[in-house]
Amino acid sequence: MLSEFGQLSIFLVTIFSVLIIYKSFLSLKSNNQVIEPGIYQLSLWQVTVTILSFLVLIAAYLVSDFSLINVYENSHTAKPLFYKFAGSWGNHEGSLLLWINILVIFSYLFLIFNFKHKKNFRLLTLVIQNLIILGFTLFLIFNSNPFSQLEPVPLEGLGLNPILQDPALALHPPMLYVGFVGCSIYFSAAIASMLSNYRGKLFANSIKSWVLISWCFQTLGISLGSIWAYYELGWGGFWFWDPVENASLLPWFAITALMHSVIVLKKRENLYAWVIILCLITFILSVTGTFLVRSGILNSVHTFASDPARGIYILLFLSVMIFSSLIIFFRTFKKESYNFYFKSKETFILINNWFMAFFLVTVLVGTLYPIFLDVVTNEKISVGPPFYNIVIIPLAVPLLVLMVVGPQLSWINSKSLGVVKHKALIIIGALLINFIIYLIFGSSSFLSNLIFISALFLIIHSILEAYKIYQKKIKFEAPRVISHLGFGLLILFIGINHNFSNEQDFNLKVGEEKKFDEYNIIFRDLKLKQEKNYKAIIGDFEIKNFDKKINKILNPEIRIYSNPETLTYEAAIKTRIDSDLYLTMSNISRSDYYNIKFQHKPLMIWIWISVLMVVFGGFLQLVRNKNES
């Protein structure tokens, strides 16, 4: 029953899309200055049935309706309720339905919230967005239908991959999707803007909040993925420059550049063409990322069962999207004159964009080069952290300094670049704290010191600014200051964590102990535990640290899940305010020994806190935008 209901609602979404496109074209030809109520109604119906279709899928998961292939393949009656629920988007078909939901919801919200803008611009945005919706619904219906039926109905499902059964991961795809798919709306708006000649400040005003929303969610989504990798994968790190992580980072660089350029377009009526390019690129990169991840071209934890037909469809869609948007761009391109003074805010925002463009190209090359080499020469390589560390890390230093100087400059022209107040004092403060870091953690490379100092420069300056804002109550700068402060802290904590983590890898068996540096690790015992959907072997380790008087018990687990039968390694992590203790154990086949990975990672929790701060700034700006309009 649920299957038919789902099929029907998806079919209706398609019909509504076609009707909206048709009605919009009729309306574009008329001289009427307002959008007909019929279009609003159709959009409302469309958004209702789309959400309904997703609720149907969730219901099928909750009641374990195995007549749906999708539920049979990805769920199991013994699964905890929360993961039945989250399992609905933990697979290709379900996540595609979520993708369509976000496309439709954004389409509807953009239509009703931008009522002040020109009719043609709004209608064209609606048309382009519905073409995208149509493209994805057809893909869903013909290739990846979550409501496909199974006959005869099996009694039990196959279960969800246990490494996906994690709270951070349940939230990671929806967040990331709001971030990535949300970009579609200003992709559509950008094309509509070119076609209807709705340029400049007005266009900037229509998209700025949407850019912010998707930026906030992308940032959150990427960090949730990183948190999941840290707690669940048991590799002991939080960022691996894995091709799939890179695929998520590419649109993030573009959108971060866009978020800054939109301000220039709004305030100075300039950089229009550049803003359009960024709008197009952000969504194109999001779809490219989806293609890379879903087609199985990249092998990673994100590859669900890969299917070449799926890849070909997304690739076709991507090609149509890129070429048509490029042709429209070149057809309507008008040369702009840039007469920026060097000592102005807009110049520094442009410099920020150069940095983002450089990071984007670096990561793009690092991600695509192995695919290229594999296709052309059959050679398999992977581009790893050394490449990114060499190319990207040194550039953090000027970026951090520019983040202090840029916001202090005025629009159009400033008297001098020396607008930063109390420079000398801040630099002395930064040097002093850097020295304290040296006293606590020990020495590090020259470059690391430089990064610490420049991050501290930004941090101290932002704190002073925050104090000023608090005193004078000039609220409009607050979001920027909070986000920049968060970013400075993020770089500082990552730097400290990266430089001063202690990692050891060794084999132990029960009863043995291992001494190194100032640590002593005792493997005291092994226990067995039986849970609802898995069995676990639990290690009992005592960690002692002579200097700092750490005395902790850590219990890493090896879990044997029953549906589907899978082995996972659960790290034991003790998070403390100053550092994390991290221990994983894995069995060595046919021996009593266990391979132990131990890590002592300073200031780990603060990395997550600083990311939250960066995002918080974004949300604050969103609230301000709303109050402004």
Next chain:
Amino acid sequence: MRVNLTRIIIFGFIFFCLSIFWLGLKKDQTYDTRNLIGNKINEFSIPSLDETNSFSEQYFLNNKFTIVNFFASWCAPCRDEHKYLVELSKNGAHIVGVSFKDKKSNTLDFLNQLGNPYKFIAADNDGKASISFGIYGIPESIIINRESVVVKKIIGPINQEIFKEILNIIK
């Protein structure tokens, strides 16, 4: 007609990327070494532990079967399986040891302690040469015939059962 170079370059670049994606889709991505059974081992060369000689595909011509065993002194299961290798050697098996990512002194200590079943010891210091044998973890052992064709592949340590299987093959 005016030809715009920038546009041609942009379109060309995008077309190039998309074709690479398209070609990439057609490639088989699964990596599994079990299918190496029945394959011929291609040209390779791994230096011997004492660096005077090298182990190459020519070596297989000398024996009906050669067992290539990948081991390291730091690998606990390698210690477990070593007694079976010594036993196999006593039964006339021709075994070549490839010391995987190990120090020379440690390898020699390991063999002094547990016995040396190897007719030849090669050293793959950075672990790269072993990849051409499809090694993804040690211990692993491969039985190769005179024609350089892989007859059997053992992933993980040799136990009593596998020991008997190997004896059956080489006898």
